[in-house]
Amino acid sequence: xxxxxxxxxxxxxxxxxxxxxxxxxxxxxxxxxxxxxxxxxxxxxxxxxxxxxxxxxxxxxxxxxxxxxxxxxxxxxxxxxxxxxxxxxxxxxxxxxxxxxxxxxxxxxxxxxxxxxxxxxxxxxxxxxxxxxxxxxxxxxxxxxxxxxxxxxxxxxxxxxxxxxxxxxxxxxxxxxxxxxxxxxxxxxxxxxxxxxxxxxxxxxxxxxxxxxxxxxxxxxxxxxxxxxxxxxxxxxxxxxxxxxxxxxxxxxxxxxxxxxxxxxxxxxxxxxxxxxxxxxxxxxxxxxxxxxxxxxxxxxxxxxxxxxxxxxxxxxxxxxxxxxxxxxxxxxxxxxxxxxxxxxxxxxxxxxxxxxxxxxxxxxxxxxxxxxxxxxxxxxxxxxx
Amino acid sequence: xxxxxxxxxxxxxxxxxxxxxxxxxxxxxxxxxxxxxxxxxxxxxxxxxxxxxxxxxxxxxxxxxxxxxxxxxxxxxxxxxxxxxxxxxxxxxxxxxxxxxxxxxxxxxxxxxxxxxxxxxxxxxxxxxxxxxxxxxxxxxxxxxxxxxxxxxxxxxxxxxxxxxxxxxxxxxxxxxxxxxxxxxxxxxxxxxxxxxxxxxxxxxxxxxxxxxxxxxxxxxxxxxxxxxxxxxxxxxxxxxxxxxxxxxxxxxxxxxxxxxxxxxxxxxxxxxxxxxxxxxxxxxxxxxxxxxxxxxxxxxxxxxxxxxxxxxxxxxxxxxxxxxxxxxxxxxxxxxxxxxxxxxxxxxxxx
Numbered sequence: 001x002x003x004x005x006x007x008x009x010x011x012x013x014x015x016x017x018x019x020x021x022x023x024x025x026x027x028x029x030x031x032x033x034x035x036x037x038x039x040x041x042x043x044x045x046x047x048x049x050x051x052x053x054x055x056x057x058x059x060x061x062x063x064x065x066x067x068x069x070x071x072x073x074x075x076x077x078x079x080x081x082x083x084x085x086x087x088x089x090x091x092x093x094x095x096x097x098x099x100x101x102x103x104x105x106x107x108x109x110x111x112x113x114x115x116x117x118x119x120x121x122x123x124x125x126x127x128x129x130x131x132x133x134x135x136x137x138x139x140x141x142x143x144x145x146x147x148x149x150x151x152x153x154x155x156x157x158x159x160x161x162x163x164x165x166x167x168x169x170x171x172x173x174x175x176x177x178x179x180x181x182x183x184x185x186x187x188x189x190x191x192x193x194x195x196x197x198x199x200x201x202x203x204x205x206x207x208x209x210x211x212x213x214x215x216x217x218x219x220x221x222x223x224x225x226x227x228x229x230x231x232x233x234x235x236x237x238x239x240x241x242x243x244x245x246x247x248x249x250x251x252x253x254x255x256x257x258x259x260x261x262x263x264x265x266x267x268x269x270x271x272x273x274x275x276x277x278x279x280x281x282x283x284x285x286x287x288x289x290x291x292x293x294x295x296x297x298x299x300x301x302x303x304x305x306x307x308x309x310x311x312x313x314x315x316x317x318x319x320x321x322x323x324x325x326x327x328x329x330x331x332x333x334x335x336x337x338x339x340x341x342x343x344x345x346x347x348x349x350x351x352x353x354x355x356x357x358x359x360x361x362x363x364x365x366x367x368x369x370x371x372x373x374x375x376x377x378x379x380x381x382x383x384x385x386x
Numbered sequence: 387x388x389x390x391x392x393x394x395x396x397x398x399x400x401x402x403x404x405x406x407x408x409x410x411x412x413x414x415x416x417x418x419x420x421x422x423x424x425x426x427x428x429x430x431x432x433x434x435x436x437x438x439x440x441x442x443x444x445x446x447x448x449x450x451x452x453x454x455x456x457x458x459x460x461x462x463x464x465x466x467x468x469x470x471x472x473x474x475x476x477x478x479x480x481x482x483x484x485x486x487x488x489x490x491x492x493x494x495x496x497x498x499x500x501x502x503x504x505x506x507x508x509x510x511x512x513x514x515x516x517x518x519x520x521x522x523x524x525x526x527x528x529x530x531x532x533x534x535x536x537x538x539x540x541x542x543x544x545x546x547x548x549x550x551x552x553x554x555x556x557x558x559x560x561x562x563x564x565x566x567x568x569x570x571x572x573x574x575x576x577x578x579x580x581x582x583x584x585x586x587x588x589x590x591x592x593x594x595x596x597x598x599x600x601x602x603x604x605x606x607x608x609x610x611x612x613x614x615x616x617x618x619x620x621x622x623x624x625x626x627x628x629x630x631x632x633x634x635x636x637x638x639x640x641x642x643x644x645x646x647x648x649x650x651x652x653x654x655x656x657x658x659x660x661x662x663x664x665x666x667x668x669x670x671x672x673x674x675x676x677x678x679x680x681x682x683x684x685x686x687x688x689x690x691x692x693x694x695x696x697x698x699x700x701x702x703x704x705x706x707x708x709x710x711x712x713x714x715x716x717x718x719x720x721x722x723x724x725x726x727x728x729x730x731x732x733x734x735x736x737x738x
Contacts, residue, residue, distance in 0.1 A: 016589065016590075016593070018590060018593075018594050019594070114589075114590070117587060117588050118588050194418070195415050195418035195422075196415060203418075
């Protein structure tokens with residue numbers, strides 16, 4: 001298996017991009033990544049996108065988007081695993097390069113979510129739940145995560161303040177990220193005083209609806225220097241993918257994210273790393289409870305310690321293990337198919353020392369964790385500066 | 387020759403429903419709606435109040451303040467509303483007949499979501515300016531619709547404002563200094579024929595619709611007419627809720643003090659075509675001679691009409707001749723519960 005490097009990163013401003021279509025925002029991010037890598041042709045394009053059919057009435061994205069940047073003819077594929085689609089697209093590109101099937105791969109993620117109203121967006125997202133066991137009975141994602149939060153609270157004594165601390169921290173980070181959707185300072189009391197969505201989750205415990213795209217370019221590590229010269233490059237040290245039951249009813253323990261644990265174990269083994277080796281991480285905080293549970297499943301904190309760690313500031317910029325320096329899904333936004341790729345983009349920038357005001361000093365090893373639905377799928381990637 | 391408003395009047399129904407009463411029925415968080423929309427209560431039309439009757443009431447008050455304009459001298463009547471009682475058959479004919487304006491008059495109904503009121507004003511003003519008629523009456527009136535349980539239900543209210551335009555200098559109370567309209571095809575809010583309630587594009591109704599059109603129209607009229615926000619005594623903006631008009635006004639550089647008299651929505655709700663025109667009447671009620679007043683409406687679909695008025699010496703003589711808008715808003719209120727509200731708004735399915 002060949003070693004694989006990330007040689008280009010493309011991010012755009014995320015938000016309610018009413019004036020732009022899916023193909024436009026995708027092309028902006030894709031071209032930015034190609035420019036960053038200094039190339040204009042690739043062997044393969046991968047597209048992570050959850051539900052263009054429901055959000056914009058368009059399927060067959062892989063070909064559509066290749067054509068959009070003048071690359072009709074190139075190999076292209078769309079990958080779907082709900083909100084983990086982006087990191088699956090990354091893993092698909094990584095596997096192609098590692099296996100020698102492709103040399104240059106443009107990995108992209110995109111979702112255009114604001115062309116439909118709130119009810120239709122909620123329905124589209126809800127298709128990531130087990131429709132027969134969950135969705136058709138009326139529950140939506142805030143309700144599913146609220147149940148997980150309640151069990152976590154009952155098992156471990158996790159508090160609403162601890163959940164709120166995650167939102168406050170991620171919004172503080174997002175203020176330092178020019179691409180973030182919501183540049184606003186949010187206090188713990190703001191979160192606790194915001195509208196209750198699904199007890200115990202308040203409005204400000206939830207990530208937003210976002211239009212956005214992100215892209216990175218992959219190449220074999222031994223050829224990376226041909227493109228970037230003698231600069232530091234970031235290599236993909238570990239990649240783990242795992243599944244869990246989609247339906248919460250079929251899980252043994254609602255306070256654990258089994259798919260994250262398994263994906264992390266596989267990524268750590270591949271990279272020869274342990275949780276304590278990680279300097280910075282981007283994790284899937286679709287709801288504040290998700291970040292707490294993810295930091296436990298990734299082995300950063302013992303079960304039940306994720307909440308107290310967040311409240312004590314251990315995951316803030318400048319502290320023990322900065323989590324979501326980009327602002328996370330909470331502040332940066334959550335265009336579901338793009339999120340996993342944007343996490344890779346953020347950690348790449350961090351390891352290259354190019355993260356601006358939100359730079360984690362001396363970060364050499366970073367991790368990303370992306371998750372589908374209520375944890376029915378998860379990927380973990382470990383990246384290293386070399 | 388100056389053209390301006392010679393008489394104005396408003397009408398607000400006495401009935402009110404509190405936001406908490408609506409939220410209670412739908413299990414919604416009243417506190418967050420109050421905070422988010424800055425709404426406390428809204429007017430509710432009674433059983434015998436609709437767009438036509440409210441337009442007539444406001445029109446009568448405008449006549450009272452007009453310094454004796456003979457209704458039969460009014461050559462045009464326009465009623466702007468999105469709740470005309472009939473789909474086919476005009477509101478304007480009933481209004482014109484009731485006010486004694488018929489038969490020698492040009493009459494029409496207008497619809498442009500929430501800006502049909504200022505449209506009627508613009509047409510009335512333009513016909514007088516063109517010399518086609520001596521006086522013209524423009525009215526904005528609505529018994530706004532909002533689907534039960536929808537966010538709109540917390541704001542949709544009822545009210546009317548009427549303005550008689552003329553070129554008769556000794557009668558003018560507010561001279562038209564400038565007008566300016568700004569319109570695009572922006573589908574943020576709509577109701578197709580046969581639909582009972584309107585639909586809206588949620589947050590899309592904000593920045594690309596309301597804020598973009600109002601700021602463009604208001605900034606445009608000030609630039610063309612050579613005024614700055616500090617030149618105005620008062621400014622009135624379309625008010626779909628309590629929050630938007632203040633935000634858009636501040637963005638344009640106006641102060642709370644300038645907007646305060648015309649900012650009625652926290653206690654009135656959104657009277658659609660009546661919203662900014664009623665706010666204008668409330669500003670006229672407290673204006674002094676020489677005051678400059680800006681009004682910018684907004685109608686979904688979407689467009690904004692702006693007017694700049696300069697008050698004349700006669701304004702202080704007519705203010706007290708008819709019920710002041712703020713007095714109608716603050717006094718003699720009858721609070722209704724949701725059941726009564728549902729009955730009055732025709733939300734209860736009756737036996738055949």
